Amino acid sequence: MGIAIDSGGKGKRRTLDAEVNLVPMIDFLVVTIAFLVLTAAWTAAGRVEASAALGGHGEPCEDCRPRKLVLDARGEQAFLLTWKEGEKVIRTVEVPKRAIEPTAGRARQIRYPELAKALSDEWSTYGQHRDRADKHVDPLVLRTSNELPYAAMVGLMDATSSVRRPGPGAGTTPGASDRAAFELTLAVD
Secondary structure, eight states: OOEEEOOOOOOSOOOOEEEEEEEEHHHHHHHHHHHHHHHHHHHHTTTOOOOOOOOOOOOOOOSSSSOEEEOOOOSSSSEEEEETTEEEEEEEEHHHHHHHHOOSSSSSHHHHOOHHHHHHHHHHHOOOOOOTOOOOOOEEEEOOOOOOOOOHHHHHHHHHHEEEOOOOOTTTTTOOOEEEEEEEEEEOO
């Protein structure tokens, strides 16, 4: 594919007959258009959903300081549950460290039902994000030692994830499920 260029003169000069190859230019245009289309699609898909803040007073409220629960599993006899606002300790509770060992023939799975109950009670009393419409969850820091066996770590994580709160459509929408009450962060000494 090309274009013929003719000088068209009547003089003694020979006519210039050259072809310009348009294939590279067409390829360049196709690639450029494809790039623009893909960029527009990825830009639209990458938008963040943001909702406007509801009207209210601009002053920070006293009860709005972020609170976190620290679960210290380094003790020999008990777990230590500590609610903190920044560095200020709000409440500390000791929970006996009683594990239910697996039965014979089952995979090695350790459970801590007393810890799960204590976590549920503490969250229902002191948790800040209990409303089903609230998109945030309460932070929980799990402090363990490096020597903690894997099965015990899984048991601790199961106990923390057993604390559930109703999802945004729970009770009103069929099939709506509960959500975890805590966002777990691991801290190892």
